Amino acid sequence: MPKNNFPKLHNASWPGVVGKGPDSEPAIDIDTLIDLTADAEVDGVKFDGIDLFAADPHLDIDADDDVLKRMAxxxxxxxxxxxxxxxxxxxPVGGGSAMGSAEERQKFVTQVRKACEIGQKFRELGIRPSGVVRIDSSVDPITWEADPVENNKLIVQTFREACDVAADYGESLAAEGEICWGGMHGWKTMVENLEAVDRPNIGFQADMAHTLLYLLGYNKPDERILPQDFDWNDRETLTKGLEKLTAALRPWTIDFHVAQNDGTVFGSGSHDKTGRHCLADDPNGKLDIAVDAGHWLRDENGNLTKKLRHICWDGCMFPNEVMMKPKTWNDILAAMIAVREKHGWYEEE
Structure with missing residues (x-):
C-alpha cells in the first residue's frame, strides 16, 4: 500500500522575516530558506514546497514577470x-489598517490585488498547484477595542472589497487567526466577521500555535474556552476545548499551519505578542502535534475532510541560530510526516 502523498508538506519562508529587523535579528534571505527547506530529509521523505512572503526582502510585491519567473x-x-x-x-510595507481611513483601506486592498496577481502568475507558470493569499486586519486589538462595532464593520467591508478583487484572479483569502490582530483576536469574533464578509472566497487560516491561545482568551477574556485554573496535564479538558474551537472554525479553514506552542505568548522585533512558536520537539509544548492536527483535518465524525491540498509548518520568531541548523528542519519535517501519516491520503499523480 503506497504511503500517503497528500496533503503536500510545505515549509514557510516568512519566519526569516517576521520578528526580524533593526530591533531584533537580521532577516534570513529567501535563497537560504529555500536551501534549508530542500535539504531537509527524513527516511527519504522531503518537503514538497514552500509558502512565500510577498514582500521585501524575499519577493518584491511589485516584482515584474521576469523576477517572478526567476523565483519560480x-x-x-x-x-x-x-x-x-x-x-x-x-x-510599514505599503498597506494600511483594514479599519482605518478610506486611504488606508484602499492601500490594504491594493496590496491584496498585487499579491493575487503574483499568485495567478505562479499558477500560470505551473509552480503553484495549491494555496491561498493570507491576510489579517493590520491593526492591534487595543485600537480595535475603542469601538468594536464600528471597527468590525470597517474590517468586514475592507475584506469584502479585497475578496471581490481576489476573485478576479481566481484567488481565495485566508484571514489569519492570530491574537495580535484586532477583530481576529477572539474565536467568536473571528467567526462572526467571516460570516459577515459573506463572500465565497473568504476563509480562515488556522495555525496550531496561534489558535491554542484562543482557548485561553488571552486578548479576548470573554471568549475564553478553558477554565481559569486550567491544568495543562488535564488532557481531556484540553481535547474538549479543541473540539469546541475547531467545530466553529474548521468549516472556514482553507489554510493550515502545523506548529507547537508552550501556552505562552511571544513577540520580537516589530511583531506584537502572539502564540509562541516552539520547536517540534520542545519539551514544554502543550500540543500533541500529530493528534491535535486531526481536529482541523478531520470532521466531527472523524472523517478526513481532504479540503487542504497542502499544509505548512510555521516557526515564526525562532532565533536565527536555531533556523540555520539542519536538525531543526529535519525535526520539523518529521513532525509534518507524522501528521500526514495520521491524517493524510494517497492519490495517483
Whole structure:
C-alpha cells in the first residue's frame, strides 16, 4: 500500500522575516530558506514546497514577470512547489489598517490585488498547484477595542472589497487567526466577521500555535474556552476545548499551519505578542502535534475532510541560530510526516 502523498508538506519562508529587523535579528534571505527547506530529509521523505512572503526582502510585491519567473525557476530547481502567499497589507510595507481611513483601506486592498496577481502568475507558470493569499486586519486589538462595532464593520467591508478583487484572479483569502490582530483576536469574533464578509472566497487560516491561545482568551477574556485554573496535564479538558474551537472554525479553514506552542505568548522585533512558536520537539509544548492536527483535518465524525491540498509548518520568531541548523528542519519535517501519516491520503499523480 503506497504511503500517503497528500496533503503536500510545505515549509514557510516568512519566519526569516517576521520578528526580524533593526530591533531584533537580521532577516534570513529567501535563497537560504529555500536551501534549508530542500535539504531537509527524513527516511527519504522531503518537503514538497514552500509558502512565500510577498514582500521585501524575499519577493518584491511589485516584482515584474521576469523576477517572478526567476523565483519560480529557483524553487523548481530544488524540486519544490510554491503554495500560499502572505500579502503585505501592513502600513510599514505599503498597506494600511483594514479599519482605518478610506486611504488606508484602499492601500490594504491594493496590496491584496498585487499579491493575487503574483499568485495567478505562479499558477500560470505551473509552480503553484495549491494555496491561498493570507491576510489579517493590520491593526492591534487595543485600537480595535475603542469601538468594536464600528471597527468590525470597517474590517468586514475592507475584506469584502479585497475578496471581490481576489476573485478576479481566481484567488481565495485566508484571514489569519492570530491574537495580535484586532477583530481576529477572539474565536467568536473571528467567526462572526467571516460570516459577515459573506463572500465565497473568504476563509480562515488556522495555525496550531496561534489558535491554542484562543482557548485561553488571552486578548479576548470573554471568549475564553478553558477554565481559569486550567491544568495543562488535564488532557481531556484540553481535547474538549479543541473540539469546541475547531467545530466553529474548521468549516472556514482553507489554510493550515502545523506548529507547537508552550501556552505562552511571544513577540520580537516589530511583531506584537502572539502564540509562541516552539520547536517540534520542545519539551514544554502543550500540543500533541500529530493528534491535535486531526481536529482541523478531520470532521466531527472523524472523517478526513481532504479540503487542504497542502499544509505548512510555521516557526515564526525562532532565533536565527536555531533556523540555520539542519536538525531543526529535519525535526520539523518529521513532525509534518507524522501528521500526514495520521491524517493524510494517497492519490495517483
Amino acid at each position: 525557476d529557483k524553487v523548481a530547481a530544488k524540486n519544490l512547489k510554491i503554495g500560499s502567499l502572505v500579502a503585505p497589507i501592513w502600513a
